[in-house]
Amino acid sequence: MARAEKASAHRRRFGKHSISVVVVMLLVLLTSLLSPLQAGAVMPVILDRAPRVELSGFMERYDDHTEKLTLADIINPKNAIGFTQLKGNLNDGYSHKAVWLRFTLSRTSRFPAEAWLRLYPPYLDHVTVFIQTGHDQSSASSWRKILLGDHTPVADRPVPNADFLAPLLLPLETPVTIYVRVQAISSLNFGASVHTPTDMNRQTSTSILFQGGYLAIVIVISLLNFIYFMRIKDRLFLYFALYALAVSINYFSISGILSLILPGSAHLVSDYLADIGKGGGILLVSVFLIRLFATELTPFTRRYLKLMVVIGALTILADPLGFYIEMAPVTSLGMLFLFFVVSWLSYKAVKNNKPGGQLFFIAFGISNLGYFIHFLQLLGLVPLGWWNINNIQYASLLNIVLMTFALAERLRETEQRAMAALRESELRSVELATERVATERQQRFLTMVSHEYRTPLSIIRSSLDIMNLQMSDQYPENRSELDKMKRAVRRLVEVMDVSLEKSRLSDSREKEGAERTLVAPFMASEIEEVRALWPKRTFIFTISLTDHAIDAEKHYLTTALFNLFDNAQKYSLPDSPIEIDCHGEGDEVVIRIKNQSDGILTNETEELFKKYQRGSNSNNTNGSGLGLWLVQEIIQRHNGTVTLEKSGDHVEVTVRLPLADTVEKSTKDETPLIEKLNELSLSFVGLDAVNTV
Missing domain, CATH: 3.30.565.10 (Histidine kinase-like ATPase, C-terminal domain)
Structure with a gap:
């Protein structure tokens, strides 16, 4: 009996909830039919049980090529009908234009009235949000304006956060229309989601934890490689340490965490730091590759990497000198081709059995995939989604960790070769010492023999002189034979003298x-x-x-x-x-x-x-x-x-x-x-x- 009563109560609650959802949908449909301002609008997003709702596929867009339209112009009936359905998120690549986005929210009793609108990515330059607060959409007083974007001071934002957040106060079962104007000097990508306060707190904590951990790991790896450089004086470790530092600088600026570290000046330096990180990373990784793959480079790849060094330097100067828009496509195309060059060089390193070659190949393969997707996203060729919003961070982190292991393997093999060379040097020293002892013994023997030969040779020479005096008159026909004997003896004496002299010179280290x-x-x-x-x-x-x-x-x-x-x-x-x-x-x-x-x-x-x-x-x-x-x-x-x-x-x-x-x-x-x-x-x-x- 009790079970039946519980089931009946559950059916009543479910029936009431279903009726409320149907009522909300009918009200929204009736409003859209009666109001000309809602011409062409999509169905509202129903906020119900889910603590987080992605707005991908629920937004409309209007392209403002003049970049001068205001909210009053946009809500004008003749412009309102110009909105078109946006499939997925906004993904226009590099563009100068401003884009207006429109979507409608409506909550049930299961979703809290206070919520947060999260806008991403956090490197958008200018973001202006207009939230409907009144019933008369044609009146300026019916809209609340919120300034966001990384060019907006943190103090002017509703809340300091790495993401762009706008607070929402949603009436029950009443549609709320929101307009968002976005503009960027870099890639124009945009996505939005609605969160409950609890989910937003969880999202913020997770984001800060991830970003802080990422930066900590990269900075520690950079310091370790700098220590390796100081220890063995191999500039390869210095270039990699600086490259990891450039990656962290770039991440500082595009992840939004800079607004938490430098809230008073983040809006002034974010673009410059992004260019320094990106351009510096391109420059340093190109120099690093030239040194790392010195034996694998061809004349073409060497010239290309030197060209990328120049492109990296120009990217650093692009924003301060005002030619970033013109430089950005060149940098992106250069990077796209660089992915193929790096993959080919790392493959050759594996084929040539280079120390750490397999780790280099895997590391560059992972980073190439992440950066490739990211640059296609910047060019507007890959849609912005939850799965690729942080792909460059994941890829670069894995790349830096694996590269560190590969360089450590290279260092280990270098130390092994040094130890082998040291052992060989020690063996050679022993051999030289043995040869020196043998040479000294030989010199002493030669000195002794040469000295002992001088006495009998002197006797022979004296005897020949006596024979020459005694026989010259009696046996003149033998004079020539005696002369030959005297010359031979003189030759032997010269050999002995030379041997003695060489022994003396060797002992005293003198030179003749x-x-x-x-x-x-x-x-x-x-x-x-x-x-x-x-x-x-x-x-x-x-x-x-x-x-x-x-x-x-x-x-x-x-x-x-x-x-x-x-x-x-x-x-x-x-x-x-x-x-x-x-x-x-x-x-x-x-x-x-x-x-x-x-x-x-x-x-x-x-x-x-x-x-x-x-x-x-x-x-x-x-x-x-x-x-x-x-x-x-x-x-x-x-x-x-x-x-x-x-x-x-x-x-x-x-x-x-x-x-x-x-x-x-x-x-x-x-x-x-x-x-x-x-x-x-x-x-x-x-x-x-x-x-x-």
Whole structure:
């Protein structure tokens, strides 16, 4: 029985509510039929149970191209019929015109009389709201005027809030008409919604919490990247920190939160800060991309990013200098194309296995999607809706967070490479220390051996002098043999002296200086020596130099020439002459040594200058494969070049040395060459000479 009574009471309440809704609709219909001012008006929005009602699809529009129409003009019957139905929200893109919007509200008893009209987006420049308060719509006293927009001081608004809010006092079941005039120098987009006080408080709290959290995260990330920059001095982190800061500045100005932070001056600086944030973001992200994708850039993409740097700078100056309307489409189109460029570069980074490449690709993909929708919305190509009103904030936040992770990954890999380089450097230091110890031991050994050889060599030389005195008269036919022996011994003594001197120079870290040397007498002396050592070999020597001089270290240069002469006589065909030509060519002295040999191969000429490399015709001769290598080291020490060429059955070695008046003395450390000389066997030059005696 009780259940039946409850059901009956519920049906009675439901019946009363249904009757009230029907009555409201009939009254509105009757009013629209009787009043000429409502000609063409849409059905009113019924405010009932829902705490929030979106007005998308319930508004009419009237375009004011003159930008001079007043409310009195708009409510005039001839203009009132000019309103057209607006599908969805207002979405005109960049436009100079003013647009009037009209909609009608009517509440039931379930909706509170006091409510809030919320207008968005919060970056609209000029918003004027006219709310019907009286029954006579033709009378000015029947309308309440409210000024909103980010060019209106916060003190002149009904309530300080990040959104544009207008208070409503709605009579029960009575239609209330509202006119809104909107105008912007940027994109002309507009949406509206009606909220109960409780829902508006919730909306405001959620908005402040979201916006504050967004700004806090972006600022913290910016500071972290700046700290990274201070730590490792990589400007990539600095550019990203400044880019994140520019994004936060832009968000400050377009989200409406600036009116809460700077209520006294927000209306004066909001447009400038928006341009600084947008232009600065474009400029900095372009510089950031140039540095981040340096290896992936093509000449075209590099020039395009530099162009975007210029566009970003012009965007910053557009509003202060008064050409924002002309600049805005250029900036938007540039940004649209930039999305494709960034996507392509991040894809190449993934393909090239760039550190953090996958995170860069995902981060730019998310931001590109958000900014792409936002710019299409600014151009009027995508309708304004609840789902995309904050898409740029969501996209930029995810982009900045993921980019931070990607840069952190890049930093981690950089540190790993640095640690690997440090370990390699430490290993190299150990190797160098080991080599230094081995070199010192070798130098001590060479010094000892050289010193010990001097005594027996002195005895041999003295004995040869005595034999020369005693046998010169009795055995004159042996004089030439004795002379050859004396020359060989003198050559060995020179080798020992050079070895001792090099050991001393290595220990004291000194460098041997070059001497100004006349080429003609020096070469004549060298030829005289080799003719005496190998009298059975014919040496044809021609020289066309007079006072030509070179800067030479004679010990080294003598060793190099002796090795070339020794190779020529050793590998020449029997009874074949050795031709030596010395002449000048420009700023160089050229020494050519030509001999006849059929054993060397053409493809061996470059290989013979390598250490321990011997030719295919060296099987029956003594040697270690160090001769030509040492010759090349010595000639390069004198800033010259040496080449070996095979032509038919002849081999030609060409030595080129710069003249003393045209060459700058080398500043390179000679210690490596000293160490190379000390590596050689003691018998390399001297004993070869002895073996020929």
